[in-house]
Amino acid sequence: MSKKPVRVAVTGAAGQIGYALLFRIASGEMLGKDQPVILQLLEIPDEKAQKALTGVMMELQDCAFPLLVGMEAHSDPMTAFKDVDYALLVGARPRGPGMERADLLAANAQIFTAQGKALDKVASRNVKVLVVGNPANTNAYIAMKSAPSLPAKNFTAMLRLDHNRALSQVAAKTGKPVAAIKKLTVWGNHSPTMYADYRFATIDGQDVKDMINDQEWNANVFLPTVGKRGAAIIDARGLSSAASAANAAIDHMRDWALGTNGEWVTMGVPSQGWYGIPQDVIFGFPVTCENGEYKVIEGLPIDAFSQERINKTLEELEGEKDGVKHLL
Numbered sequence: 001m002s003k004k005p006v007r008v009a010v011t012g013a014a015g016q017i018g019y020a021l022l023f024r025i026a027s028g029e030m031l032g033k034d035q036p037v038i039l040q041l042l043e044i045p046d047e048k049a050q051k052a053l054t055g056v057m058m059e060l061q062d063c064a065f066p067l068l069v070g071m072e073a074h075s076d077p078m079t080a081f082k083d084v085d086y087a088l089l090v091g092a093r094p095r096g097p098g099m100e101r102a103d104l105l106a107a108n109a110q111i112f113t114a115q116g117k118a119l120d121k122v123a124s125r126n127v128k129v130l131v132v133g134n135p136a137n138t139n140a141y142i143a144m145k146s147a148p149s150l151p152a153k154n155f156t157a158m159l160r161l162d163h164n165r166a167l168s169q170v171a172a173k174t175g176k177p178v179a180a181i182k183k184l185t186v187w188g189n190h191s192p193t194m195y196a197d198y199r200f201a202t203i204d205g206q207d208v209k210d211m212i213n214d215q216e217w218n219a220n221v222f223l224p225t226v227g228k229r230g231a232a233i234i235d236a237r238g239l240s241s242a243a244s245a246a247n248a249a250i251d252h253m254r255d256w257a258l259g260t261n262g263e264w265v266t267m268g269v270p271s272q273g274w275y276g277i278p279q280d281v282i283f284g285f286p287v288t289c290e291n292g293e294y295k296v297i298e299g300l301p302i303d304a305f306s307q308e309r310i311n312k313t314l315e316e317l318e319g320e321k322d323g324v325k326h327l328l
């Protein structure tokens with residue numbers, strides 16, 4: 001018997017990440033090749049954006065995806081999020097010319113307050129929310145705080161792109177395939193302050209730290225490369241990462257929904273005090289997923305170098321949180 005369709009909301013659906021994401025959701029790459037989906041797509045109430053969304057929907061239709069059993073265009077989160085089981089919050093206000101960081105935080109705070117409130121009112125009580133739009137951790141925090149009747153644990157931010165970037169750098173350094181690398185993680189904020197950590201990673205049972213054995217490379221090559229990768233892509237492409245960001249969003253949601261078979265992945269999730277990170281700060285942690293739930297790996301030793309990096313990314317997140325507290 002075929003499964004009951006699930007409702008998937010995607011915001012910023014006519015944007016460049018949306019274009020790299022929707023076709024993969026509709027083909028079953030996110031929730032499984034046996035899971036029918038209904039796409040509920042949100043764009044701003046602007047003629048050009050809505051027209052572009054219509055074009056994307058025409059293309060989705062032209063793919064004749066067997067799993068795509070419904071599709072709707074929306075300009076209001078209150079209708080877009082009705083009964084949704086999954087919400088991918090991609091649309092956000094980009095930094096414009098002359099815009100200060102505080103202005104960017106405030107503009108996005110408005111968007112994510114409204115979207116959090118709408119999720120609170122109309123989404124499924126089990127909705128799984130992934131925030132991709134930057135600043136992703138703080139936007140997820142705002143949406144979570146604006147949705148008090150939903151479980152806080154259902155709000156997550158995307159650190160998976162940083163995780164995947166770190167995997168590829170370690171693979172290149174060791175000459176081993178990415179699939180062989182286990183137990184890597186990225187702590188903190190989706191920003192250049194994130195701390196990609198291979199201290200626990202193994203390849204075919206061997207410690208990656210011993211294989212690399214180069215703290216100078218870790219501190220001065222690996223961490224800056226992963227941390228500044230988003231800016232390097234903007235510089236090279238003239239646009240921010242889109243296909244790799246969409247791919248990371250698919251990975252994040254697929255693993256959350258379908259499980260990781262004991263493998264570690266990184267998710268930005270509201271802290272419950274793990275590793276001294278204050279309650280509710282949305283922070284990248286190592287997790288495993290099973291039965292639709294993530295579980296943070298606890299009890300890992302944190303050395304002085306790692307603690308310093310974790311403190312730095314936490315400090316940045318606390319600063320972002322302070323910058324929006326008057327708006328919540």
Ligand SMILES: NC(=O)c1ccc[n+]([C@@H]2O[C@H](COP(=O)([O-])OP(=O)(O)OC[C@H]3O[C@@H](n4cnc5c(N)ncnc54)[C@H](O)[C@@H]3O)[C@@H](O)[C@H]2O)c1
Binds near residue numbers: 014049161241
């Ligand atoms: N977390 C990550 O790893 C990561 C990686 C890459 C990009 N990003 C972020 O993802 C976001 C989207 O990137 P993009 O390249 O698709 O941008 P884009 O500008 O191509 O598309 C964004 C779309 O969102 C729409 N939008 C804006 N406000 C909206 C709202 N309130 N409701 C619904 N739609 C809205 C815009 O109309 C636009 O079509 C950006 O904030 C970007 O910085 C995050």
Ligand SMILES: O=C(O)C[C@H](O)C(=O)O
Binds near residue numbers: 229230241
């Ligand atoms: O959009 C950006 O600023 C960069 C993006 O978050 C990325 O990591 O590629």
